Amino acid sequence: MVDALREARRVLKPRGVLVNVRPVTTPMVVAVVVATRTIWAKDVPSYSTPEDVAAAEAAVQRAVSGEWTAFEKNVRYDFDVYCNTAADLSLYAQARKLPEDEIPYAELESRLRELGADGQTARLRCRRPWQMSTYRKK
Amino acid sequence: MAIEMDPAGVEPKAILQAVDFHNAHVLEVGAGDGRLTFRYAEALRSVVGIDTKEPEIRSAAKVPPAEFRGRAEFLCASATALPFTAEAFEIVLLASSL
Numbered sequence: 001m002v003d004a005l006r007e008a009r010r011v012l013k014p015r016g017v018l019v020n021v022r023p024v025t026t027p028m029v030v031a032v033v034v035a036t037r038t039i040w041a042k043d044v045p046s047y048s049t050p051e052d053v054a055a056a057e058a059a060v061q062r063a064v065s066g067e068w069t070a071f072e073k074n075v076r077y078d079f080d081v082y083c084n085t086a087a088d089l090s091l092y093a094q095a096r097k098l099p100e101d102e103i104p105y106a107e108l109e110s111r112l113r114e115l116g117a118d119g120q121t122a123r124l125r126c127r128r129p130w131q132m133s134t135y136r137k138k
Numbered sequence: 139m140a141i142e143m144d145p146a147g148v149e150p151k152a153i154l155q156a157v158d159f160h161n162a163h164v165l166e167v168g169a170g171d172g173r174l175t176f177r178y179a180e181a182l183r184s185v186v187g188i189d190t191k192e193p194e195i196r197s198a199a200k201v202p203p204a205e206f207r208g209r210a211e212f213l214c215a216s217a218t219a220l221p222f223t224a225e226a227f228e229i230v231l232l233a234s235s236l
Contacts, residue, residue, distance in 0.1 A: 004167070004217035008230045011165060011222045019157055019231040021149075021174075077152045084140040092141050130149065134156055 001056065009068055009137065018069060018135045020060065024076070025053050028128035030089070030103060032111045033082075034120050040111055044102045046128060069135035076131050083124045085112065092126065143173065150177035153231075162228040167217045168235030172198030172210070179206055182229075186222075188215040 008018055023046055031041035047053050064071075083089040086109040093100050108124055115122035144150075153174075159182040169175050169187025171194045179185050185206075189195040192214045199212040215221050217235055 004232070004235070007218060007220045008167070008232065010224050011220050011226050012230050013225045013228055016225075016227060017157055017229045019153070019229060021153070021232065022234045073156060075152050075156050077148050079144055079149055080146065082142040082145065088141050132152055132156060 001060065005060070005064060012137045014137060016137045017072075018064060018137065019132060020064070020135070021130065021132045022057075023079070024129045024131045025057075026129050028098075028126055030108065031125045031127065032108060032115070032122055033125045034115060034122050038125075039115065039122065040107075042104060042107075044104075045099055047099065064135050067138070069137055072134040072136055074131060074133050076129060078127050079130045081126045081128075083126070085109070086124065089124050089126060147177065149174065153178050157229060159229065163226065164229045164231060165220070165222070165227045166231045166233055167220075168233035169198060169212060170194045170233070172202070172212060174233055175210065176203055176206060179210060182209070184209045185211070186227075187212045188217070188220070190214065190216055 012018060025047055027043040028046045029041050030044050032039045081092055083092060086105040089103065089108065090100065090105060093103060112122050112124070159178060162182045164179075164182050164185040166175055166185060166187040169189050170191065172187055175185055175187050175198065187195065187198055187210070189212075195212045195214050202210045213221070217232075
């Protein structure tokens with residue numbers, strides 16, 4: 001991590017901007033939605049070891065906020081991913097290394113089936129909070 | 139399989155509001171398949187996306203939209219040994235890559 005930051009610093013021009021975009025450690029929300037209406041939702045941990053991620057985050061903040069960059073801003077936003085089935089969500093979770101044991105796939109699939117039987121087109125939405133921080137090279 | 143990511147474009151909007159990409163040379167570390175790159179790249183001069191995941195970066199290199207041809211390049215490279223000269227970029231974007 002420190003090596004990557006050192007390299008980023010090396011290739012940045014003076015007064016250049018370092019942008020760090022990453023998911024944050026607060027839980028994501030997995031929901032069953034019909035159009036924009038949330039039918040059912042559950043908080044799910046985004047990481048299996050959030051304390052490690054928080055420690056890494058603090059290390060990055062210390063490294064980049066030191067003598068070679070000046071912190072400029074933080075922006076938080078929600079990153080939404082929509083899936084048609086629980087199997088799709090599982091593929092996404094695997095690709096993103098999300099803690100799969102925490103995701104209630106059976107419950108989600110069952111609720112999708114119920115809504116489908118009622119003639120409603122439901123989908124799954126995984127809403128994960130992300131953060132972007134910007135720093136200017138001194 | 140049907141997975142739709144960020145259909146409202148919240149992420150590129152947040153990035154474009156926070157950073158001035160106008161006429162900039164940009165390095166994106168962790169560019170993957172270019173999903174994010176192509177959504178903020180309109181105003182910049184050039185972008186190089188790197189990633190260690192070769193299949194993904196190959197897929198980005200294959201299909202840059204026409205408006206980015208000649209301005210977008212994708213390479214398989216590591217964040218800890220960047221194959222670029224010093225002070226080559228105005229913006230370095232670390233996309234979930236630390």
